[in-house]
Each structure stands twice: as C-alpha cells, then as structure tokens.
Amino acid sequence: MLSTSLCSLPSELLSLWHNYRLPILLSTVALLTILRIVVHLRQNRERLSQSPVPGSPAQLPESKDPLLLAPGAVEKVAINDGHLEDIAIAEPPLLRSKPGPKRVIGSRVPRQASRRTIEFDSEEDRIQPVIFFSSLSGTTEEAAKTLVKDLDAWRGASTPRVLQPQLHDLSYVDYDDFFVSPPTSAPSTKHFYIVLLPTYNIDTSLDPFLEHLKETHHDFRIDTAPLSGLLGYSVFGFGDKEGWPTEEEGFCSQAKEVDKWLARLTGRKRAFPLGMGDVKSDARQRLLEWRLGVQEVLRDIASGKGLGEGIPGSGAAVESDEEDVKDAEDDGAEESEAPRKARKPKKSARVDDLEDLGRMVKSSTSGDPSGPLAIDFTTYKSTSTAAPAPLKEMVPASSPTYAALTKQGYTIVGSHSGVKICRWTKSALRGRGSCYKYSFYGIASHQCMETTPSLSCSNKCVFCWRHGTNPVGTTWRWKVDPPEAIFAGVKEGHYRKIKMMRGVPGVRAERFQEAMTIRHCALSLVGEPIFYPHINEFTAMLHAERISTFLVCNAQHPDQLAALQPVTQLYVSIDASNKDALRKIDRPLHRDFWERFLRCMDILREKRKEMRTVFRLTLVRGFNIDEEVTGYADLVERALPCFVEVKGVTFCGTSTSAAAGLTMQNVPWWHEVRTFVLALNDELNRRGLRYGLAAEHEHSCCALIGSEAFRDAEGRWCTRIDYEGFFRCLESGKPFGPEDYRGPPTPEWALWGKGGFDPRDVRVDRKGRVKEVN
Ligand SMILES: Cc1cc2nc3c(=O)[nH]c(=O)nc-3n(C[C@H](O)[C@H](O)[C@H](O)COP(=O)(O)O)c2cc1C
Numbered sequence: 001m002l003s004t005s006l007c008s009l010p011s012e013l014l015s016l017w018h019n020y021r022l023p024i025l026l027s028t029v030a031l032l033t034i035l036r037i038v039v040h041l042r043q044n045r046e047r048l049s050q051s052p053v054p055g056s057p058a059q060l061p062e063s064k065d066p067l068l069l070a071p072g073a074v075e076k077v078a079i080n081d082g083h084l085e086d087i088a089i090a091e092p093p094l095l096r097s098k099p100g101p102k103r104v105i106g107s108r109v110p111r112q113a114s115r116r117t118i119e120f121d122s123e124e125d126r127i128q129p130v131i132f133f134s135s136l137s138g139t140t141e142e143a144a145k146t147l148v149k150d151l152d153a154w155r156g157a158s159t160p161r162v163l164q165p166q167l168h169d170l171s172y173v174d175y176d177d178f179f180v181s182p183p184t185s186a187p188s189t190k191h192f193y194i195v196l197l198p199t200y201n202i203d204t205s206l207d208p209f210l211e212h213l214k215e216t217h218h219d220f221r222i223d224t225a226p227l228s229g230l231l232g233y234s235v236f237g238f239g240d241k242e243g244w245p246t247e248e249e250g251f252c253s254q255a256k257e258v259d260k261w262l263a264r265l266t267g268r269k270r271a272f273p274l275g276m277g278d279v280k281s282d283a284r285q286r287l288l289e290w291r292l293g294v295q296e297v298l299r300d301i302a303s304g305k306g307l308g309e310g311i312p313g314s315g316a317a318v319e320s321d322e323e324d325v326k327d328a329e330d331d332g333a334e335e336s337e338a339p340r341k342a343r344k345p346k347k348s349a350r351v352d353d354l355e356d357l358g359r360m361v362k363s364s365t366s367g368d369p370s371g372p373l374a375i376d377f378t379t380y381k382s383t384s385t386a387a388p389a390p391l392k393e394m395v396p397a398s399s400p401t402y403a404a405l406t407k408q409g410y411t412i413v414g415s416h417s418g419v420k421i422c423r424w425t426k427s428a429l430r431g432r433g434s435c436y437k438y439s440f441y442g443i444a445s446h447q448c449m450e451t452t453p454s455l456s457c458s459n460k461c462v463f464c465w466r467h468g469t470n471p472v473g474t475t476w477r478w479k480v481d482p483p484e485a486i487f488a489g490v491k492e493g494h495y496r497k498i499k500m501m502r503g504v505p506g507v508r509a510e511r512f513q514e515a516m517t518i519r520h521c522a523l524s525l526v527g528e529p530i531f532y533p534h535i536n537e538f539t540a541m542l543h544a545e546r547i548s549t550f551l552v553c554n555a556q557h558p559d560q561l562a563a564l565q566p567v568t569q570l571y572v573s574i575d576a577s578n579k580d581a582l583r584k585i586d587r588p589l590h591r592d593f594w595e596r597f598l599r600c601m602d603i604l605r606e607k608r609k610e611m612r613t614v615f616r617l618t619l620v621r622g623f624n625i626d627e628e629v630t631g632y633a634d635l636v637e638r639a640l641p642c643f644v645e646v647k648g649v650t651f652c653g654t655s656t657s658a659a660a661g662l663t664m665q666n667v668p669w670w671h672e673v674r675t676f677v678l679a680l681n682d683e684l685n686r687r688g689l690r691y692g693l694a695a696e697h698e699h700s701c702c703a704l705i706g707s708e709a710f711r712d713a714e715g716r717w718c719t720r721i722d723y724e725g726f727f728r729c730l731e732s733g734k735p736f737g738p739e740d741y742r743g744p745p746t747p748e749w750a751l752w753g754k755g756g757f758d759p760r761d762v763r764v765d766r767k768g769r770v771k772e773v774n
C-alpha cells in the first residue's frame, strides 16, 4: 500500500506542478523580491548605526581612523609617498559606500585651525611668565601683585626653568608689543601669558583691549593666530555675583571674552581653564585653586611635556570646535548650516565681509525709520538682524570713573562732559598770578572756564593721570548729550565753584565780580573735545555769548578736524616728532595713528588760513627731547602753525604716572626747555621759515615761538588776541584769517627773556609767603 502511494507521488506532484506552476512561479519571484528588499534595507540600517559618534575627545587618542575623528580635527596622515601631511577632517559621510581601502576626505588645514607646537627644550629653554592685569578699584591689581609673589616663591622652590614673573598693567602696555605677536626675547626664553581681569558693564579701558584682540584676529594682514608662538595662557576673572549672579547675567563676562579671543589668537593654547571668582565670596579660594593648576601646567611644560593630553583645558577637540563655531558666527558665516552638511573649510573672513557689505549697504539705505546705522568698515561684524543695543553712557554716575573725577574736583555734566576750575583761575582770583596764556594771549585766568564735552580720548599718553579710569575709544559709541544741556551744565558747574571761592582768604573783590562773567573757554580739560559729535554747535554757543574758544586736540581725528568751524585758537598736541616716539609717548589706540597724525598736519596747514593755529609740544625728558629738533622742524614746515608753544611736562605725582614709568627725572629744567626752543628756532630759520622767539613764562616752564606774521609794523610781537575783533569777524559772515584779529603788542614783561610774570601780581611761595620780585 505504502509502496503504491510512493510510486504515485511523482505523477501527482507533476500534475500539481502542471496545474499550479504559474502561481508558484509568481509567488516565488515575489517572495525573493521581498527578501531582497528586506536585506537591502537591513544593510542600510546597520551602516547607519555604524557611523561614528562625532567629536568625543575621549575617543580621539584611541582611533587613528580619520573618519572617526571629529569634524575639523587635525591629524597627521601618511600619504602614498610616505610623508606626513596635516589633514583637516571633514564632516563624516552618513553612508560608507563600499568596503575596501579607507578613503580620507579632507583638505589642507585652514589657517585658523592650525595649532603651532612650540618646541620647549627642557635642558636649555626657560619659561617667562607674563602676568597682565587691569583694575579700576584695586582688587585685581592687588591679586596680581600677590600672584607674582606666590609664583615667584613657588618657582624658586620648584623649578629653575621658570623665570621670575613679569607684571604689566594693561592700561599701560602697548598692545602691539604683546598682543600682535609674542614679545621678542632671547631664543631660549619662551613666554606664558597669565591674565587677571575684572568685569565692568560700563566703558573702561578693558573695552579697547578686547577690541584690539578681536581686530587682531580679524586683521587679514596678520595670521589669525599670531600668538601661537606662546607656550600657553590662562585667564582668571573677578566679578560680583551680588550684581551679576550668573554667567548669563554677565558674571565675569569680560574675562570670558578675553579667554575666548586669546584661544583664537594663540591657536588654542589655553593651558588651564578660565578661573572665575566672586569678590564678595569665593574669589580668594578660586584664585588659589586656579594658581595651583597653572603651576602644575608650568611644571609640565618645564619638564618637556608641553600642553599635551591630560592637562586640563588643553584645548580638547570639543572645546576647540565650539570656538570655531562661535568664530563662524562672529564672522557672519551661516552657522545653522554647519551641522547639516559636511563643513567646508571656512570661507575667509574677507570673503564673508565682501558679501556682507552689499547686505549692510542695502540695510543701511533701506529707509529704516530709525535712520541709517553707522557702519564701522574697519571691523568684521555679523549681519545679525537683532535690534542694536541701546547706547551706554560714557561716564555713568555709578561708575568708578565718575567717582574718581568728582573726587578730583571735576563736575560731571550729563554723561560725557566735565568742568573744573583750574589752579590758575583760583590763583588769579587771589591776585597771585595768571597762567601763561595770559602772558602770551591776554586770557584773564579768573574769567576762564576749563571744560570738555568729551571725557573720552583715543590716546593713553604716558603723562596723563587718568589711565585705567578714563573711557577710551577710537569711535564715539556712547549716548550723545545735546549741546544746549552741556553748555548750561558746564556754566552752572563753573559758577558754583567760583562762588565757593568767595570766602577764601585773599580773593580780590573786583576779580571775584569779574569772574562771574565767563570770557574764555579752554576746551582742553581731559579727553578729546572734537570727539563730541556736536562740537561745532557747542563752540557756536560759546561764541554767541562772546566767550573765546581755545580748543586742544590730539591729531588723531582728521575728519572731525577738517569739519571744525573756526575757533579762537586751535591747538594740536605734538607729543613726538616721529612715529616710533609718538607710539611710545601717546600710546594711541588707532593702528594708523601716524597716518592720522600727518593728515591732521596737512589739515592744520589749511586751517591756518581761517584761525590761529598752535603746535603744543610737551617735553618729557628721556622720551621726546633728545635729537628730535629736526623732526619737530619737519612737522612745523608741513603744518606752518601760527605759533609753537613748548612746555616742559608737569609731574602730577600719582601712582599711575609712576606706573607709566614717569618720575620727576622726566621733568625737564627750564634751562633745558630754553635750549630746546633756541635749537628749534635756529633750525626753522635755517630752513628759511619765518619764525622767531616771541615770549616765555618761566613759572610754567613754557616758551613761545611765533610766526613773523604776528609782528606789527614796528616789528613788535603781537601774540595777544583781539577777542572783540574775533567775534566781529565771526559775525560778519565773511571769510577771515588769524591776522584779522591779531591783538595789541605783547607786554614787555612777557617777551622772550623777560620771565613772563605780570608785575601787577604778587609772587608767593608754596606756603603763600610773599616772594621778592627781582
Ligand atoms: C560699575 C560696575 C560695573 C560692574 N560690572 C560687572 C559685571 O558686569 N559683571 C561682573 O561680574 N562684575 C561686575 N562688576 C564687579 C567688578 O568686576 C568687581 O568689583 C571687581 O572686583 C572689580 O575689580 P577691580 O577692583 O580690580 O577694578 C562691576 C562693578 C562696578 C563698580
């Protein structure tokens, strides 16, 4: 039975096949197709899950597969011929196309991604720690000084390879000496920067420092990481959590900014992470911990380990990448695209900027009702559409600058102007002598108001006492007070101070009465008056009240100088005769300071046709006297001022001037000033320029060289001013020149060689005792 069944099976199968072969074949084909699709999809999913996790710093040392490196990371890869090349790793592809030889997708390292390794020979080389600080109210300065001592003690006991730390106040250093390239030194000395900073949400000298770091990074003429020659750096910030509780709310924000820019400028040589301390609670403890960390790093570098792996904050990939992304944001690159597509080598800032320029111009001319936005073409800005931040006040009442200035007797008017009565005004009220401007130009000191509509300046002159507290900047970026309010405010402040002199012994009644009418205004107090955007309106108000104007500027703002309307006497401070000396003495913030200075000379030559122009030379022994006569004569020849005032520097004796390296040794004697004046006058005459020795004021250590145009028909010097004549000229509405308001002859006692003391006044010594007049 079984055998019969078995024998019939093939024929049954055959008949089944014949009956159903078509559906069977179709089903098989369909099944195989489904299987194929499933297998294909499964393969893809597996590959997706195999794709690398980007950028974990922990994985980097283990894997040498460039595809597993973080995007933007740099790796040494052997190329066919065996040589090593730096490869920047592109974004990993989502799918691995084919198994087989690995393909490196990369390009040459973009400039900004490179991190130059500085060789440190632990047998030969030495580390020079350079500590920078900035301080307004002293906390950071004290901490920096203590840090110098602590580091010094530690290195003595620990490693002789670390040199004694240097200390620099950022308010005094020339940024170009330290923050465009590492300082020059012996080849075996390598620098390590340590920066201690407070944070201020108001304008302080930290702002130009930050601006400098940013500009240096973006300057297309300079390598984007010009400080990569440093061994490393670390920053510590002081802040106040009571006012700024969190980092989002601004705690230590400026230290964070400096840390960020230094990371870029050094090619990510952050040797130890940014430290931050709250001055009201944990600053001391945080600083100690941070110092121990920095010491650890210094020890490692000294022993030849460098900033390698294992050192906290040594610039691991994730951290560096974050900085790159931020960098791209700052440069206006399309950051939102970055995670989605393989990151190409970043477009150069220059290219971005050219593209952005079109958009900027469009937006500024698009008829925005708020008016065109000022565009600073010298820096690279993102094209963020966010509303511009409200402008800050230059000197807010809560600021240390305000406190410092008022303590010194200044009355702050509005948010950026100041007024003060000078010592000569007080002295003249008491009949004890007027300033040299009375001898030379007939200014009545007791009727003179000293003021400025801009407490900010674009220089950091070594002889200026205000360093560290004064706002500085290259462009006006503050709230602007109207000229009417400033004018009313400065007059009120001046008269209030004069009234306070009423009870002072020795004040002469008639002079006190006269002093209640201001006749002259010296726009020279501190800061840069032509910085104020409404300077012409302001001087017009003074002139309308028949107040003469003596305006002093620092030859750094040619455009404003060119636009200046006539003032009674226009001064330009000439603090040096050549580029190098000017950089050292004025420490200008503008990179192109010398070109600006020379342009101002040319503008002054034109201005001389409309108003009295004066060169003011401030002589500082050891800085700008020696062998500079020829240079000064060149400048006189270029600008042809009406007068050249030569004055020895006045030593203000503050700790800040001392910190700038200025001591009594730098104050020239009167005989030195005279010798210089004689030499300059001879040089001018030798060149055929018609100048002569006009007047002097020995007490102020000041002498005057005048253009021969200021002699009358009888050859007498007429350096004084016909003030009424000046106002008449102005009111006439016709063009006029300085000779049109030349005053009467200079009094005999004020002439060159006569000393310059008004015989009507009483000469007293420092203690107020009457001195005999010879
Ligand atoms: C006007 C003013 C603004 C300040 N702004 C900030 C700020 O934005 N963030 C912060 O963390 N601390 C701020 N502080 C606190 C200072 O950074 C802190 O007091 C610091 O220790 C001052 O250092 P210094 O004494 O060296 O100048 C500010 C302090 C003042 C007086």
Ligand code: SF4
Residues within 6 Å of the ligand: 457, 458, 459, 460, 461, 463, 464, 465, 525, 526, 527, 528, 554, 573
């Ligand atoms: S120009 Fe005048 S205010 Fe400005 S830094 Fe020099 S001395 Fe000071």
